[in-house]
Amino acid sequence: MVNTGGKFGPYSGPGPVRPGAELVRSRIALRVRLKSEAPGDRLPDAGVLAEELGIGEITVRRALEGMCQDGLLDRRRGRSGGTFVAREWDSVAAVLHDPAEGAALDAFHLLLECGLVSHAAGDIPDGGLDGLRALVEEMDRADAPDRLPELEARFHLELAQTLGGPGIREFAADLLGRQCLLLPAPEPEVVRARNRHHADLLKELARGDMALAVAAVKAHPHAVPRSGPA
Ligand SMILES: [Zn+2]
Numbered sequence: 001m002v003n004t005g006g007k008f009g010p011y012s013g014p015g016p017v018r019p020g021a022e023l024v025r026s027r028i029a030l031r032v033r034l035k036s037e038a039p040g041d042r043l044p045d046a047g048v049l050a051e052e053l054g055i056g057e058i059t060v061r062r063a064l065e066g067m068c069q070d071g072l073l074d075r076r077r078g079r080s081g082g083t084f085v086a087r088e089w090d091s092v093a094a095v096l097h098d099p100a101e102g103a104a105l106d107a108f109h110l111l112l113e114c115g116l117v118s119h120a121a122g123d124i125p126d127g128g129l130d131g132l133r134a135l136v137e138e139m140d141r142a143d144a145p146d147r148l149p150e151l152e153a154r155f156h157l158e159l160a161q162t163l164g165g166p167g168i169r170e171f172a173a174d175l176l177g178r179q180c181l182l183l184p185a186p187e188p189e190v191v192r193a194r195n196r197h198h199a200d201l202l203k204e205l206a207r208g209d210m211a212l213a214v215a216a217v218k219a220h221p222h223a224v225p226r227s228g229p230a
Contacts, residue, residue, distance in 0.1 A: 020055045024063035026177030027053060028072075029093070032085060033153050033180045039089040042082045043073070070096065093181055102182030106221065109175045113156075113217045116163040117201070122208035124162070129202050131158055136202065139195045145188035152191045153180075155198055194220055 027049075031037045043049070046064060050057040064083050067073040071092040074084045086092060135155045142148055153176055160172035197220035204213035 020059035021063040021066060022178075023053055023055060023174065024049065024060055025067060025072075025181065026174055028067065028085075028177075029180035030153070030173055030177035032089060033150060033176075033185065035147075035150050037085050039085050039087045042084050045082070072096075094184065096181055097184065098182045102179055105175055105179050105182065109156075109172070109179070110217065110221070112168075112172065112175070113159065114214050116160065116168065117205065117213045117217055118210055120163040121205055121210035121213050124205060128162060129206055132162060132198070132202055136195060136198045139192060139198070142192075148188035148191040149185040152186060159201075 028037075028043065032039070037043060043064075044052075046060045047057050049064075050060045053060070064073060064075075068075050068083070072086055072089060074086050076082060076084060132155065135151060135158060139148060139151045139155070142151060156176060157169055157172055161169040164172075197216055201213055201216035201220070204210075204216055
């Protein structure tokens with residue numbers, strides 16, 4: 001699964017490989033999707049981000065600078081300064097979308113989940129799916145529609161954690177974070193409608209039926225096309 005650039009997946013693309021900078025971008029995009037930070041919020045200092053991501057602080061600073069140039073982040077000077085998520089995050093990110101690359105990543109994410117499900121089916125400890133079930137219920141009940149894209153991302157991160165462990169969760173976080181910059185956030189009502197795939201998947205995982213569990217994953221494309229003008 002490791003390509004010649006030393007990276008996973010089909011997404012290294014042409015040009016110089018900048019895994020550190022890409023990691024920073026994708027993780028910040030994921031934090032925004034998960035509402036750990038909202039547009040207008042101040043990001044943790046570069047040193048803190050570097051430690052969290054296990055990469056050099058200089059790499060983080062350069063990546064943040066690049067994101068400021070793109071308009072995704074704002075740098076403010078002075079005592080209350082720092083690096084902030086741009087208030088226009090959504091509209092700037094929309095300009096950077098690349099549906100073809102997003103679809104390629106989505107296909108890769110689907111393969112990852114099929115592999116995880118086949119690997120883990122029949123092998124999940126009692127109670128191992130409780131966190132995922134709670135998320136499915138939360139999605140069914142969520143009153144605020146803008147929480148649904150966040151919960152959707154949380155479900156797939158938690159799935160990777162439950163079936164593959166912390167290393168695979170990090171890998172899924174990388175894929176999801178990249179997708180946040182390549183594709184529009186799924187529409188809340190679509191997320192809610194497709195929550196039944198999550199429920200089906202958990203049911204089949206609990207029963208240990210690998211074929212039906214994989215079928216539930218395949219019925220559930222993550223990249224949900226947006227309706228509206230083409
Ligand atoms: Zn989902």
